[in-house]
Amino acid sequence: MMQKLANPLSSGAEKHPVSPLDPQGLARGPFVRVMTIFTAVLVLAMTSIIYWRDLTIREPSSAVIILADQTLDGAKIEVWGENGRWDAVVSQETGYQTPVLLEPGQYTVRVTHKNHIILQSPFTVERFRAMQYVLRSAVPIVGAPALEETQVLIDGQTTDDHEVKLDPVVLNAADHFRQIIYLPPGEYRATANRSGKIVGFQSFRVERGKPVELDFARPASADGS
Numbered sequence: 001m002m003q004k005l006a007n008p009l010s011s012g013a014e015k016h017p018v019s020p021l022d023p024q025g026l027a028r029g030p031f032v033r034v035m036t037i038f039t040a041v042l043v044l045a046m047t048s049i050i051y052w053r054d055l056t057i058r059e060p061s062s063a064v065i066i067l068a069d070q071t072l073d074g075a076k077i078e079v080w081g082e083n084g085r086w087d088a089v090v091s092q093e094t095g096y097q098t099p100v101l102l103e104p105g106q107y108t109v110r111v112t113h114k115n116h117i118i119l120q121s122p123f124t125v126e127r128f129r130a131m132q133y134v135l136r137s138a139v140p141i142v143g144a145p146a147l148e149e150t151q152v153l154i155d156g157q158t159t160d161d162h163e164v165k166l167d168p169v170v171l172n173a174a175d176h177f178r179q180i181i182y183l184p185p186g187e188y189r190a191t192a193n194r195s196g197k198i199v200g201f202q203s204f205r206v207e208r209g210k211p212v213e214l215d216f217a218r219p220a221s222a223d224g225s
Contacts, residue, residue: 060101062125064109064133068096069208071138072113081107090135099130113138118182136182137206141190143171143178144217148194152216154181156188164188177217192216 066077068090075090083103090098090111100109104127111119111133123131143150149172155165164186171177171192183206192200200216 060103061127062102062104063099063130064102064107064123064125065130066090066098066100066109066111066133066135068098068135069137070096071211072096072135075111075113075118075135078110078112079107081105109133111135114180116180116182136184137208137211139181139183139206139212139214141169141171141179141181141214142217143192145173145177146194150177150192150194150199150216152214153191153193154183154188156186158184158186171216190214
């Protein structure tokens with residue numbers, strides 16, 4: 001008798017269906033690789049541009065700061081050096097604190113007030129550093145008109161205990177009996193002499209933000225002020 005063949009479909013063997021090929025899946029791999037390469041090139045290009053800009057475009061990373069008060073309002077600030085020249089003015093708008101932004105390098109700063117050069121100094125600034133100058137306050141001196149010139153002697157002591165003695169200040173008709181001196185904060189004395197005789201004396205204090213004037217054109221008060 002002929003043996004009946006077993007139906008393979010009825011056997012205990014597991015069936016594993018085969019899915020058809022996905023054309024989109026085949027294309028996804030190369031696309032991802034292309035995009036990865038493109039992104040890497042783009043990042044490299046951007047990094048190169050930033051590095052090139054840092055080398056070729058120099059921006060201020062330093063400064064010189066001029067600290068003054070209202071007695072120096074309108075003073076002219078000049079800064080020059082290997083990287084250029086800058087001008088500024090002491091004014092109330094900046095609170096009498098004037099920064100000048102600079103690139104690192106060597107410079108010279110000059111401050112002029114009413115035709116008086118009150119500061120001229122070379123300096124060097126490094127990246128992310130600043131140089132600061134504190135200017136002395138201006139003290140006007142007024143004398144009484146006379147045929148002879150008046151000499152005013154100034155001496156005293158600063159708030160940090162330094163002795164001060166200025167050269168005689170001359171008041172005459174050529175300057176309309178007016179002069180300006182520049183002093184740091186402290187206690188001072190002013191003695192006016194004419195033809196060897198004392199014609200005035202004043203004690204005074206210099207404080208930042210508190211203008212003072214020496215007026216020898218009016219009679220001195222009993223306390224010498």
